Amino acid sequence: MKNLIIFNLAKVFDLCKVILIILCTVSTLFTGEPNETDWRHWSSGSAYLLPAGRWEVGVFQSLRYGYSASLELSTHPLAFLVMPNFNVKWSHGCYRGFNLSTRHSGYYPTPLLRNIARKGTGGIISPEFHIPHLVSIYNEVLISKSIAKGHLFTGKAGFCLAIKSGKLDERTTIDLPLVFPRLNVFYQGYGFRGGCNVEGKLVSRWNYLADADLFYYPSGDEKIAFEHKGLLLWTKNQRFQLCFGYKLTYGEYPFGTQWHLLGPLFDLVWAWQKN
Amino acid sequence: MCSHKSIFLKQTFSSVMMILIFVTLNCDPLVERFEDVENAIWYAAKKQTTPPSNADTIMVMSWNIRFGIGRAPWFGDSCGDQVIYSEDEVLINLRGIADKINELQPDILLLQEVDVQSKKSGYVDELQWLLDHTYFNYGVYASYWQVQFVPSDGLGRINMGNAILSRWKISEAVRIPLPLRGDQDALTKYFYLRHNILKTKIDLPGVDNFYAVNVHIEAFSTDDTKKIQVDLFKDELDKLAGSGKAFVAGGDLNLLPPGSDSTDYCDEDKCPGESFHGPNDHPQHKEGSNYTPEMTWLQGLYDSYQCSVPLAEYLKDQRRYFTHTTNPNSFWDRKLDYLFTNYKWVPGSEVTHQDILDLSDHAPVSARWEVPK
Numbered sequence: 093m094k095n096l097i098i099f100n101l102a103k104v105f106d107l108c109k110v111i112l113i114i115l116c117t118v119s120t121l122f123t124g125e126p127n128e129t130d131w132r133h134w135s136s137g138s139a140y141l142l143p144a145g146r147w148e149v150g151v152f153q154s155l156r157y158g159y160s161a162s163l164e165l166s167t168h169p170l171a172f173l174v175m176p177n178f179n180v181k182w183s184h185g186c187y188r189g190f191n192l193s194t195r196h197s198g199y200y201p202t203p204l205l206r207n208i209a210r211k212g213t214g215g216i217i218s219p220e221f222h223i224p225h226l227v228s229i230y231n232e233v234l235i236s237k238s239i240a241k242g243h244l245f246t247g248k249a250g251f252c253l254a255i256k257s258g259k260l261d262e263r264t265t266i267d268l269p270l271v272f273p274r275l276n277v278f279y280q281g282y283g284f285r286g287g288c289n290v291e292g293k294l295v296s297r298w299n300y301l302a303d304a305d306l307f308y309y310p311s312g313d314e315k316i317a318f319e320h321k322g323l324l325l326w327t328k329n330q331r332f333q334l335c336f337g338y339k340l341t342y343g344e345y346p347f348g349t350q351w352h353l354l355g356p357l358f359d360l361v362w363a364w365q366k367n
Numbered sequence: 368m369c370s371h372k373s374i375f376l377k378q379t380f381s382s383v384m385m386i387l388i389f390v391t392l393n394c395d396p397l398v399e400r401f402e403d404v405e406n407a408i409w410y411a412a413k414k415q416t417t418p419p420s421n422a423d424t425i426m427v428m429s430w431n432i433r434f435g436i437g438r439a440p441w442f443g444d445s446c447g448d449q450v451i452y453s454e455d456e457v458l459i460n461l462r463g464i465a466d467k468i469n470e471l472q473p474d475i476l477l478l479q480e481v482d483v484q485s486k487k488s489g490y491v492d493e494l495q496w497l498l499d500h501t502y503f504n505y506g507v508y509a510s511y512w513q514v515q516f517v518p519s520d521g522l523g524r525i526n527m528g529n530a531i532l533s534r535w536k537i538s539e540a541v542r543i544p545l546p547l548r549g550d551q552d553a554l555t556k557y558f559y560l561r562h563n564i565l566k567t568k569i570d571l572p573g574v575d576n577f578y579a580v581n582v583h584i585e586a587f588s589t590d591d592t593k594k595i596q597v598d599l600f601k602d603e604l605d606k607l608a609g610s611g612k613a614f615v616a617g618g619d620l621n622l623l624p625p626g627s628d629s630t631d632y633c634d635e636d637k638c639p640g641e642s643f644h645g646p647n648d649h650p651q652h653k654e655g656s657n658y659t660p661e662m663t664w665l666q667g668l669y670d671s672y673q674c675s676v677p678l679a680e681y682l683k684d685q686r687r688y689f690t691h692t693t694n695p696n697s698f699w700d701r702k703l704d705y706l707f708t709n710y711k712w713v714p715g716s717e718v719t720h721q722d723i724l725d726l727s728d729h730a731p732v733s734a735r736w737e738v739p740k
Contacts, residue, residue: 211442211520218450218521263451267486267524268516347490347524 129242129293131191132158134325134333134361136166137289137303138246139193139236141183143365150361154179174204181234191236195250198229201275209264217264224258226278232285243292250285254278262346269341269352273307273317283309299325301335307343317343323357333361399513401561407540410506410530412498418534419474420572422738424713428473429617429704430731431583431691434482434527435460435493437726438695442520444586445693445728446638450521454489457482461493463726465500471720473733475569476503476532477581479619483508486523494530503532509542509565511583517558529565529581529618539568545582545599550590560585562596564603574739578607580616587655593622594664601667608672608709615736616672617706619729623658624681624702625666632656635700636693656693658701668707675706675717675734688719690730698724704732711737 131140134148142148142158149155149169156166164181171177177199184192202225209217217223232250239245254277262279266272277283287305294300300323307317323337338355433441435457440447468476482488483495498506510528517525531537543564547556564582571577580603584596597620607614623630633643636656642648669678681688681702689699699721706712716735723730 209521213519215520216518216523220449220451220521263453263486264521347484347486 129244131236131238131244133330133363134299134327135244135291137234137248137301138244138291139183139191139234141181141193145366146363147366148361148363150359152359153361171199171204174207176200176203189237193234195232195234196230198227200225200227201278202226205264216266221261221264222258223264224256224260226257226260227255228277229253229255230285239290240292243290246289246291248285248287248289251282252277252285253282254280265346267345267347269343269350269354270319270339272314272345273319273343276307276309276312276314276317280309280312282311283307294324297327299327301325301337314344314346317341321357330365331363333363335359335361397515398557399510399561401510401513401542401544401563404541404543407507407509407542407565407567409537409540410494410498410508412501412504412506414499415504416502416534418504422474422572423740424716424735424737425474425571426472426716426733426735427475427477427579427615427617427706428468428471428731428733429477429479429581429619429706430464431479431619431704431727431729432464432481432493433727433729434480434485434488435464435491436488437463438724438728440695441487445695447695451487451523452489454491457488457491457493458496460726461491461496461500465497467720467723467726467731468497468501468503471731471733472502474534475579475615477579477617478530478532479581479583479729480527481508481530482525482527483510484524484526486521487525490524494532498532501532502534504534505537506530506532507537507540507565507567509540509563509581511562512560514558519558527560529563529583531565531567531579531581533567533569533579535572536570537567538570539566541566543599543603545584545596546592548585548588548590548592550588550592564600566603571738574613576610576612578612578614578616580604580607580614582616582618582620584619584621586619586621589650589652589654593661597622597664597668601671604668604672604707604709613708613710613739615706615708617675617704617732619704620665621655621703622661622665624678624685625662625669626678626682627658627662627702628685629701630657630659630662632658632693632701635697665705668705672707672709673712675708675712675732676702676719687721689721690719690732691728693728695728699730704729706732706734708736710739713737 131138132143141164142156144158144160146158154166155169159165162183166179168177179197181193181195205223210219230250230252232248234246234248236244236246260278285307289303291301302322305319309315320340323335325333325335327333336356336358341352436452437460442450481493483492494506494508508528508530510526512525512527514525516523545562562585566580568578582600585592604616633653633656636653643653676688688702690702690704692700713735718733720731
């Protein structure tokens with residue numbers, strides 16, 4: 093079992109290396125526009141914060157608000173109806189070209205899980221199980237640095253913790269990509285996440301974003317999950333952006349390991365400035 | 368009223384979002400559709416045993432093992448509430464099944480309802496487990512329900528199917544698809560079972576061209592799906608017989624022998640709160656419990672091939688050959704499981720193992736087959 097985990101980790105790290113090499117190559121091939129890019133806009137995954145008073149929201153992405161120069165608030169409005177959630181990003185300034193911030197988030201999935209634990213069509217979890225109150229708290233550090241003109245690299249690492257009001261039966265797992273790695277914390281108690289993003293300008297209004305995230309839960313049988321996303325972004329102006337791309341996932345599930353290629357991803361993002 | 372509406376909207380929203388995220392974004396097939404004839408999945412026991420090299424008769428057995436949950440009240444077939452069983456619960460039953468197999472010593476075993484990667488049975492690969500805990504050397508598997516995620520009742524991931532276990536090497540194994548139910552809407556049909564015939568060629572010493580064929584016919588259709596499936600099963604056997612090949616065939620046919628006294632089991636199978644046969648009842652019959660319109664559908668098999676329990680024997684003492692019940696607390700009340708051959712069963716060798724009550728909702732059936740010399 094230990095050998096298998098090491099082998100899987102090695103595979104994931106190899107893949108991370110390949111993705112990183114591709115990202116660096118891409119970022120050097122495209123030199124970008126001479127204008128300095130304002131990373132505070134359209135860049136939710138970096139250490140940069142939205143300017144104070146600016147709002148950004150997507151159909152599937154979070155609603156973000158620049159509260160002040162050092163604080164950004166966000167929530168996922170669609171998910172909020174059934175899974176209350178919040179994010180606070182706090183800027184800690186810039187040191188020798190490295191922009192540093194921390195992100196603190198929490199969500200309460202109990203209403204969502206109770207809604208989908210039912211008989212018949214739409215029953216994602218068997219109704220025989222009781223879902224206790226569950227809260228996940230996640231804290232991470234983000235460090236961003238410009239790696240070439242118009243290209244930004246962000247490294248991130250974090251720790252997540254679950255708080256439960258009672259026992260959560262292991263048979264309630266939702267063994268699907270994207271979902272299982274995020275809910276796994278409630279079965280394992282705690283876990284770690286790390287990863288990186290590279291984003292930058294391609295040509296004209298076109299930008300790219302690529303990221304890689306590793307989930308690690310040391311205490312369970314299903315320890316590792318990996319996600320990589322590639323997006324092309326088309327920015328009409330300071331108020332509208334369109335993006336599409338794909339997501340590649342690998343994970344250890346209760347039934348074994350599996351890769352998934354998910355796509356196409358698609359989103360529309362709007363922004364506005366409140367003075 | 369408002370709160371009900373709000374709950375309904377929330378539930379609908381949650382489910383739709385979860386399903387949409389997966390269904391629309393996943394490039395892998397959500398449901399394996401098995402539209403063509405294809406090779407079965409091959410298995411081998413971790414430790415091999417030496418099979419008999421010279422046998423005058425071999426024992427053939429068919430058993431629907433109900434994915435290792437014994438007589439537990441599963442929501443899908445016995446008015447139960449439980450959907451998902453733990454690995455420990457399943458392993459206890461599999462241990463019992465393996466013990467019985469080791470005691471009875473069949474040489475060829477036809478299994479139905481074998482889970483190899485299903486959430487409902489703790490993701491136990493039951494075929495591999497049985498191979499590793501019995502004396503069988505080889506196994507083949509043909510799935511009839513392979514879905515990455517069934518978004519209903521918490522079923523989740525499912526991979527269930529037919530299997531054949533053999534002491535001797537299996538040299539060919541194909542999965543032949545059977546038509547889907549004709550009485551379901553498109554969405555239900557998409558996620559539903561896709562039955563098959565598992566046809567294998569087994570290297571039985573001294574016999575050229577020996578085949579074992581396993582089938583699980585649809586249980587709950589209310590149209591002529593069962594007839595179409597049984598006719599296709601017979602067509603496959605006819606092809607083997609027509610080309611001079613010897614076969615043993617069987618499985619869970621979900622049909623009663625022609626001439627059975629009881630043909631309507633709606634009362635026996637109904638769950639609390641259900642009512643059938645009344646003037647205001649709709650439907651009039653419980654799905655899968657009224658065999659009355661289907662009573663002649665096995666006649667062709669009986670006419671063409673030797674059943675391990677000849678029809679005349681069955682009609683003399685029907686209760687002795689019953690193999691199934693839906694009620695976890697009842698004794699067997701109907702015969703659904705069969706063995707056929709185009710050669711010879713050893714007279715009097717048939718056993719309906721009615722004493723095995725707690726390991727499945729089906730009793731295994733076995734008989735000794737005379738090896739042609």
